[in-house]
Amino acid sequence: YSQVSSSTSACVDRRKLLISSLHAPFIAASVPFASAANLPQSTGADLSETGTIDTLFPIVAIKISVESINSQLVPKSGKLIPDECKSILKALQQNVPRDENDFKRIFDSYSTPVSYKQKFLDQNAFLVYYTKGFDGPGRPNIEDDAENNIQTQQYGFRNEAWSAMDDLYVELEYGQRSSDSDAGELAALVQKVMLALDAYLSLAPAADVEQASANLLRR
Numbered sequence: 001y002s003q004v005s006s007s008t009s010a011c012v013d014r015r016k017l018l019i020s021s022l023h024a025p026f027i028a029a030s031v032p033f034a035s036a037a038n039l040p041q042s043t044g045a046d047l048s049e050t051g052t053i054d055t056l057f058p059i060v061a062i063k064i065s066v067e068s069i070n071s072q073l074v075p076k077s078g079k080l081i082p083d084e085c086k087s088i089l090k091a092l093q094q095n096v097p098r099d100e101n102d103f104k105r106i107f108d109s110y111s112t113p114v115s116y117k118q119k120f121l122d123q124n125a126f127l128v129y130y131t132k133g134f135d136g137p138g139r140p141n142i143e144d145d146a147e148n149n150i151q152t153q154q155y156g157f158r159n160e161a162w163s164a165m166d167d168l169y170v171e172l173e174y175g176q177r178s179s180d181s182d183a184g185e186l187a188a189l190v191q192k193v194m195l196a197l198d199a200y201l202s203l204a205p206a207a208d209v210e211q212a213s214a215n216l217l218r219r
Helices: 002-020 053-073 082-092 100-110 116-123 125-131 146-175 183-201 206-217
Strands: none
Touching: 053 082, 053 100, 053 183, 053 206, 082 146, 100 146, 146 183
16 A cells, blocks of 8 residues: 555656646757767667658657647646546557657657767767867868757657657546546647657658658548
């Protein structure tokens, strides 16, 4: 009994923390170039089809699932009953993994992989810092690289999307066990997820996103 009570208390404490942060604005921060502190860890993603519509498809499916939940919440107000939260959870889990690694793996299968140059910068971060990226007379700064910039932005927005999605899952899981989940608070959490997903997808070719969306809607 004490273990269950402790687990419930921890869940409630985390819920209070995330609800208190709902009014904090989402900031699509400029993600710094990958360094020793922020090179992404492998999620076991298959990197053979990065940047293709096939690997973009499940990310767009996540976005459409979240948009569907948003449309359900917009007309609601006040507290949701547990069955409503349970129904939303069930719909969400059809396309959105609950596990962090599984969620991030979907994004990594599409994202630009970490390049040899990024690995070099990571392994020589101390030298790069003190030389300010100098790579020889007449040569561009070693840290200036459009591909590396895209990768680090994708990595950052992927993390933002997971953080927001995890908060949404926590609230829904709490709501299915109680009658204290507020429709407005859930809608705010959904908006944070959508902002992060939109930021990530803004880095993909618009035509590819449209095609993936059209393919999904035809299903």
